[in-house]
Amino acid sequence: MADSSPINIRYRRPHLPTPSPNIPSKPWPVIPSYLPWTLNPNVALNSCEAYFGNGFTKIADILPAKLALRTGSSWFRCHYSQTLRTSICEGGKIMMDPTKIEMSRGGEKIEDVLGRREEDELPRFKDGAFLVEGNGGSRLKRKLVREKLLDKLIPAPVKPNSRHLIRESVSSIVVGGANDFDCQEWVEGPALLVTRVEYANLFHTVTDWYSAYVSSRVTGLPNRPHLVFVDGHCETQLDETWNALFSSLRYAKSFTGPVCFNHVIFSPLGYETPLFRGLGEEINCHGVSAHDLKQSSDIHKTARLYEFGEMIRAAFGLPVNRHHVGKEASGHNVLFIRREDYFAHPRHEGAVEQRLSNEKEVFNSLSSWASNHPKCKVNLVNGLFAHMAMKEQVRTIQDAWVIIGAHGAGLTHLVSATPNTVLLEIFSPKFKRPHFQLIAQWKGLEAHGIFLHRIHAEPQIIINRLNRIMSSLGC
Structure with missing residues (x-):
């Protein structure tokens, strides 16, 4: 199995006229129900930990980090969950070009965009919306993740004409050379990319919050990541919690040109969390306290939702004990x-x-x-x-x-x-x-x-x- 430990690589900044403002990362709060998210390759399929915790046990090293350490090129890997049938993907030295993402700007006041179509708010990715540097500075651009591998890591929707926006974003990543990195900003990161679908409904937004939280923990981030919405939805009341949970919030279209990320994570869709999957699948899980779970482990019990709830309360400065x-x-x-x-x-x-x-x-x-x-x-x-x-x-x-x-x-x-x-x-x-x-x-x-x-x-x-x-x- 490939190494899944957190990666911290410092990259040279190619063609960087204006660095991104240095916004400090918020530390993780101390919460009573926290249990370590260290990867256990023996997590049982369809167990509560596989659903609600770190069941992302299959690691696909697409651009190995060890090579990036030697050459200064990009790295990219995906953590796949057999239980949730989706991946959390992450990489370093990745460029995002907002001009190759078709969608509305996002973040507007709702009264300013009344009547705007939903299809205008959901992103459409052109090849090269994201770019990584390949080993040896290859001049010929190619797709980073081939269709066959993508089918394994982020399966396409079963329903005809359905879209999978995270799959589409990963599919748009191309491999280029050092000269292709022409960034107007550099975000030191880590940065979490989130694409929302039903962004104004609390239930669906909570599934996105949970997915973003799990992505941050599975990838071993030492602090709370910065957040980038890769969608064109308007401002909502629920943005207050996104801002509380994470270190900062920006919309992809707020970047005036290509932006480089030191460390970026593609968070799965909220539809792929147990909170949504559990509506149609029989998830045999019952909540218990973290203390009880430490005393007696049980694959049919979980304390992860208590942990998540405490994270929300702590993010707002409310007492968690x-x-x-x-x-x-x-x-x-x-x-x-x-x-x-x-x-x-x-x-x-x-x-x-x-x-x-x-x-x-x-x-x-x-x-x-x-x-x-x-x-x-x-x-x-x-x-x-x-x-x-x-x-x-x-x-x-x-x-x-x-x-x-x-x-x-x-x-x-x-x-x-x-x-x-x-x-x-x-x-x-x-x-x-x-x-x-x-x-x-x-x-x-x-x-x-x-x-x-x-x-x-x-x-x-x-x-x-x-x-x-x-x-x-x-x-």
Whole structure:
């Protein structure tokens, strides 16, 4: 097996008139649930660690790093996961030419780009969008990764006419000579390249966050990487968390010309994370604490989602060792996540699909129930997330004892919940999907569901269920 240790090579900077601003990298926070991401070649196929952790056990050295150390040329390799059937690819001395990536600029205010087509925001890569220097300074440009190898490392989508944007970006890499490196900027890195598809939906964005986090850990980065969005999507509320998680954020089209990277990582699509794959595949995993996993390893248990949730909280400067124990004096927070109308992306009309027709009536009934609870102090929290800063959303999740809401993307915040948090999800007839029950399972959280025959709920049924949950919490 090829060496998979982190690589730190310093390159000469060819034709570099303007160096990139030196933005310091953020250190990794200390989080209680962290477990080492060292590569274990014996990780069992379809085990929880293979899904949620470092199951990228097959290393394809396409441009060997040892040769790059001697010659000063580029290096490139891919870490392949048989379980997720995708790769994390990384390399050094790589040039990106934004003029060979067709897409909108990205990062605009949403009101400035209303009506813009989705196909204008998704990138199309021309050959040479990325360039590496081959050994010996070859003058004849060729593809770095041939189609046959690409099929093994990043398989094409099964659905006809479907696109795989990361596969396309890796396919566009060509091998050139030293004279082909004509960079206007040099990013010392490491830099993480992320291409988003459904960038305005919290569930899909969390899958991208997780993919980016895993990519950073698998490649052994000593600090949090800088982030480059290789897409043309507009600014969204969710960018706040991207900025908190990583060292800096830029859009590929914000570079005025070719840019060189000292170390760059191509992060897999969020569709290839266990959070998405688990919706259609039976992932037999249950969440436990990192301490329990250290005491007794089990291929069907994982602490990785706890680790990830703590990473999000720590990135916002929120306490990661806070649990519910000792908080009874301030009351038991019951968080009701609401669905509001808002503009999510340029093609969105601002109205969310109704899942609970009498949401206001349910909220008012719960408010009365909380105010008159006979045994303990209950605080009903109005979760109007669409108009809250992301840090406040995460803080609200962290402080909740019970999270209740109709099936919707806001429940994805469960990844940041503390141990012993309970989920009560309301399912309408058209939305009986397993997303959040599974996230609760993978975190080891207690989860309940109320299934409606129509989109109208009887408040007393919800209150009766909440009473039983609160009794189990000692209230």
